[in-house]
Amino acid sequence: xxxxxxxxxxxxxxxxxxxxxxxxxxxxxxxxxxxxxxxxxxxxxxxxxxxxxxxxxxxxxxxxxxxxxxxxxxxxxxxxxxxxxxxxxxxxxxxxxxxxxxxxxxxxxxxxxxxxxxxxxxxxxxxxxxxxxxxxxxxxxxxxxxxxxxxxxxxxxxxxxxxxxxxxxxxxxxxxxxxxxxxxxxxxxxxxxxxxxxxxxxxxxxxxxxxxxxxxxxxxxxxxxxxxxxxxxxxxxx
Amino acid sequence: xxxxxxxxxxxxxxxxxxxxxxxxxxxxxxxxxxxxxxxxxxxxxxxxxxxxxxxxxxxxxxxxxxxxxxxxxxxxxxxxxxxxxxxxxxxxxxxxxxxxxxxxxxxxxxxxxxxxxxxxxxxxxxxxxxxxxxxxxxxxxxxxxxxxxxxxxxxxxxxxxxxxxxxxxxxxxxxxxxxxxxxxxxxxxxxxxxxxxxxxxxxxxxxxxxxxxxxxxxxxxxxxxxxxxxxxxxxxxxxxxxxxxxxxxxxxxxxxxxxxxxxxxxxxxxxxxxxxxxxxxxxxxxxxxxxxxxxxxxxxxxxxxxxxxxxxxxxxxxxxxxxxxxxxxxxxxxxxxxxxxxxxxxxxxxxxxxxxxxxxxxxxxxxxxxxxxxxxxxxxxxxxxxxxxxxxxxxxxxxxxxxx
Ligand SMILES: Nc1ncnc2c1ncn2[C@@H]1O[C@H](COP(=O)(O)OP(=O)(O)OP(=O)(O)O)[C@@H](O)[C@H]1O
Ligand SMILES: [Mg+2]
Numbered sequence: 001x002x003x004x005x006x007x008x009x010x011x012x013x014x015x016x017x018x019x020x021x022x023x024x025x026x027x028x029x030x031x032x033x034x035x036x037x038x039x040x041x042x043x044x045x046x047x048x049x050x051x052x053x054x055x056x057x058x059x060x061x062x063x064x065x066x067x068x069x070x071x072x073x074x075x076x077x078x079x080x081x082x083x084x085x086x087x088x089x090x091x092x093x094x095x096x097x098x099x100x101x102x103x104x105x106x107x108x109x110x111x112x113x114x115x116x117x118x119x120x121x122x123x124x125x126x127x128x129x130x131x132x133x134x135x136x137x138x139x140x141x142x143x144x145x146x147x148x149x150x151x152x153x154x155x156x157x158x159x160x161x162x163x164x165x166x167x168x169x170x171x172x173x174x175x176x177x178x179x180x181x182x183x184x185x186x187x188x189x190x191x192x193x194x195x196x197x198x199x200x201x202x203x204x205x206x207x208x209x210x211x212x213x214x215x216x217x218x219x220x221x222x223x224x225x226x227x228x229x230x231x232x233x234x235x236x237x238x
Numbered sequence: 239x240x241x242x243x244x245x246x247x248x249x250x251x252x253x254x255x256x257x258x259x260x261x262x263x264x265x266x267x268x269x270x271x272x273x274x275x276x277x278x279x280x281x282x283x284x285x286x287x288x289x290x291x292x293x294x295x296x297x298x299x300x301x302x303x304x305x306x307x308x309x310x311x312x313x314x315x316x317x318x319x320x321x322x323x324x325x326x327x328x329x330x331x332x333x334x335x336x337x338x339x340x341x342x343x344x345x346x347x348x349x350x351x352x353x354x355x356x357x358x359x360x361x362x363x364x365x366x367x368x369x370x371x372x373x374x375x376x377x378x379x380x381x382x383x384x385x386x387x388x389x390x391x392x393x394x395x396x397x398x399x400x401x402x403x404x405x406x407x408x409x410x411x412x413x414x415x416x417x418x419x420x421x422x423x424x425x426x427x428x429x430x431x432x433x434x435x436x437x438x439x440x441x442x443x444x445x446x447x448x449x450x451x452x453x454x455x456x457x458x459x460x461x462x463x464x465x466x467x468x469x470x471x472x473x474x475x476x477x478x479x480x481x482x483x484x485x486x487x488x489x490x491x492x493x494x495x496x497x498x499x500x501x502x503x504x505x506x507x508x509x510x511x512x513x514x515x516x517x518x519x520x521x522x523x524x525x526x527x528x529x530x531x532x533x534x535x536x537x538x539x540x541x542x543x544x545x546x547x548x549x550x551x552x553x554x555x556x557x558x559x560x561x562x563x564x565x566x567x568x569x570x571x572x573x574x575x576x577x578x579x580x581x582x583x584x585x586x587x588x589x590x591x592x593x594x595x596x597x598x599x600x601x602x603x604x605x606x607x608x609x610x611x612x613x614x615x616x617x618x619x620x621x622x623x624x625x626x627x628x629x630x631x632x633x634x635x636x637x638x639x640x641x642x
Contacts, residue, residue, distance in 0.1 A: 062555055062636040082632075083559045089635075090557025101552050101639055104545065105253045115556040117242065162556070 007074040010036040015068035028054040030225035043216035051225040094168035102147040133161040152179040170202040247569035265578025268531025269615035272524035273586035279520035281599035283513040290506040299500040300462040318459040332470035337364035338459040347412040348400040359446025367465040375407040375422035386444035391422035393436035416449035532618040550630040551638030560631040571623025575616035
């Protein structure tokens with residue numbers, strides 16, 4: 001694995017994604033070229049159905065592209081085996097789903113500990129890190145609640161805690177503030193910004209919220225499966 | 239990795255106790271059903287076999303009358319003579335032993351205990367022919383028979399009813415109008431199906447004739463017990479005995495037999511094949527119940543497949559490999575199946591012990607069927623618990639997550 005600064009963290013070339021086959025086929029991504037460097041904070045915006053989640057899923061190695069290349073730290077991800085992609089997710093990537101995807105009937109603490117369990121982290125350390133992560137998203141009192149006992153916004157914050165607890169190299173967040181009020185949204189975005197600035201975590205956030213986008217230093221706009229604009233702004237944060 | 243899979247699997251089980259319980263339920267009902275049915279079926283077969291062999295398996299019984307049922311009513315048909323028994327023993331080569339039998343229902347009294355008992359007057363050969371074994375005391379001898387000694391051997395039921403906890407050997411028993419010394423106690427044979435064989439008093443034929451009922455005619459023998467030598471075909475023997483008896487009873491060619499011969503071996507064979515059929519039937523029923531149990535397990539697994547597919551998607555998405563997820567599911571399925579199997583075996587043990595007592599068959603723990611049922615039920619559980627996971631773990635995480 002090359003750490004040379006000349007190799008970008010993420011490099012997409014002519015990436016396409018087609019759902020379905022034959023007459024029912026639908027091309028959600030129509031050839032994306034995108035390069036993202038380490039420590040960037042990128043907002044991905046665009047209308048509903050434009051292909052943002054599809055792009056994030058491919059970037060997060062949760063889905064495979066139909067054509068084109070995806071290089072993560074120089075590695076051709078589409079050539080990796082299923083297990084190798086699992087390990088890439090385990091050790092390098094964090095993902096916050098648009099639909100949370102927490103384990104049902106499982107406490108916040110256990111949900112957040114889960115990625116650490118697969119990393120082989122000791123019981124004591126798992127507990128400490130999970131508590132810290134839940135505290136940092138503002139849920140110190142909901143450690144033992146199951147998803148069914150939490151509001152949508154609280155579930156979203158547990159999902160964020162689960163994604164950041166491993167301190168991944170890259171954090172993908174698909175509308176992480178979609179269910180939050182403006183105050184909590186501010187808290188979460190400050191948290192992501194801090195992780196980006198202090199820990200050097202690369203952050204990609206999908207959002208519809210212009211205010212959220214102001215935290216990013218770069219805004220990529222997707223339209224109908226293609227990049228419509230890609231603008232870097234000098235100043236992040238509101 | 240294995241330890242991790244264990245931790246995760248046990249957590250997942252503990253979070254879904256209802257699902258776990260229903261899975262275990264399906265498995266243990268299946269296992270318990272097959273074990274109970276086969277064990278009880280074998281117990282019944284054993285009971286019937288023991289019953290038959292206690293009758294004596296080479297035993298032929300000669301009775302007056304044309305046969306069983308209403309046609310066999312022996313009213314007016316002459317009984318047998320003591321000479322008949324002697325002739326059968328002497329003339330027919332395949333006969334091992336012969337005993338004339340005269341039965342009478344008489345009142346029996348010991349101290350303040352009284353009851354009516356069936357009293358059998360016969361010769362010493364009777365004990366061997368009918369496979370009676372001595373528990374205590376002695377049997378009567380040929381000398382007792384010749385002298386018409388007032389001695390008797392009693393069955394266990396008579397002992398219980400008349401003597402209670404008292405030792406009957408040497409005690410005096412009043413039979414009809416005579417007093418008789420109890421010299422022997424017989425080993426109990428039990429009673430399932432055939433009436434109480436232990437409700438019997440056996441004494442020398444001469445004593446019965448002289449002291450209790452009187453010798454009313456020479457035709458006073460109500461049946462003749464005959465045992466065949468080993469390896470002698472009972473059908474050939476029956477033909478020979480029939481020929482001898484027809485001659486002795488002066489039957490003409492056009493006259494029907496006015497006696498019949500009851501063959502326990504034939505009965506044994508019939509009953510044997512019947513119980514074998516019954517065991518087969520029980521095994522079939524048990525197989526069906528195992529199938530039903532299996533379908534129950536399958537149902538629960540299929541119902542939870544959507545939820546579990548999502549769970550697999552989540553685990554894959556946060557970095558679990560397909561192998562780790564499969565191992566977790568395997569551990570879960572094996573754990574639940576084994577718990578189900580063990581509970582099934584325990585339940586079956588309780589059921590067998592209780593039911594065996596209720597329907598009076600012996601209960602023998604059958605290791606083989608327990609192992610078979612356990613393995614089979616566990617295999618069904620593992621198969622249906624693991625199969626859906628195999629499919630889901632091969633998917634892209636996002637496809638597993640989208641599963642609805
Ligand atoms: N599994 C699928 N099968 C078929 N079509 C799909 C599938 N997933 C997404 N699509 C289609 O692909 C397009 C892009 O979907 P995607 O979820 O990426 O949109 P999005 O930009 O995230 O929208 P939103 O802002 O509403 O979340 C949509 O038109 C959608 O209908
Ligand atoms: Mg989306």
